[in-house]
Amino acid sequence: MKKFFTVVAAVAASALFAVSCGGAKEVVDVNGEWSVVSIDGNAVETIMNEVVISFDDANYSANTGVNMINGSYTIEDGVLTLGEGMMTRMAGDPAAMDQETSFVNAIKEPLCIKLNGESLELLDADGNVKIALAKK
Numbered sequence: 001m002k003k004f005f006t007v008v009a010a011v012a013a014s015a016l017f018a019v020s021c022g023g024a025k026e027v028v029d030v031n032g033e034w035s036v037v038s039i040d041g042n043a044v045e046t047i048m049n050e051v052v053i054s055f056d057d058a059n060y061s062a063n064t065g066v067n068m069i070n071g072s073y074t075i076e077d078g079v080l081t082l083g084e085g086m087m088t089r090m091a092g093d094p095a096a097m098d099q100e101t102s103f104v105n106a107i108k109e110p111l112c113i114k115l116n117g118e119s120l121e122l123l124d125a126d127g128n129v130k131i132a133l134a135k136k
Contacts, residue, residue, distance in 0.1 A: 021078055021112040021125070028115045030055040030075070034133035037119070039102045041129065047096040051103065053133065060085070062107075064100040066092035080122060081110045106130040 036044050036051040044051050046065070053062040055073065060082060062069040071085020087104075091097070111122035111130055120133040 021123075028075070028078075028113045028120070030080070030113070030120065031057070033136040034120060035136055036103065036131060037134050038132040039099065039106055039130070042102070044099065045095070047093050047099065051099070052136070062103075064103050065096045066090060066100045069104075075113065078113050079110045080113050082107045103131070 033052055033054040036053060038044055044065075049063055049065050051063060051065045053060060058072050058074070060069075060071055060073045064087075067088040067090055069085045069087045071083040073080060073082045075081075092100070106122075107130075109124060109130075111124065112127075114121040114123060118135045120135070121129045122131040122133070124130050
């Protein structure tokens with residue numbers, strides 16, 4: 001019975017997320033390199049290295065400013081889901097590490113895609129901009 005309620009809760013959460021991404025989903029080509037402009041509404045600072053993410057077909061690569069992440073991604077119905085991927089584990093400036101933690105936490109959940117000219121916004125289920133990107 002407990003397993004049944006867990007499955008029902010997961011399905012309900014998925015349905016809620018899908019509805020909150022909005023109506024018709026535009027097809028967005030995310031391929032290429034993007035500068036990370038903001039994370040959770042906070043401007044990104046280049047402390048050690050520029051924070052960037054690149055998409056190439058079904059794979060992504062990101063420089064968090066301290067470490068690198070490589071993995072796969074999917075886009076379905078306007079929702080971007082990044083696989084956990086492999087991440088280097090180097091230490092860095094405390095401010096850069098805090099920014100990295102914010103970035104990694106932001107990409108853990110599926111994100112709605114909103115193209116805004118030459119910028120791309122990745123939104124959470126509530127419509128909040130988690131990550132703002134600018135095409136390089």
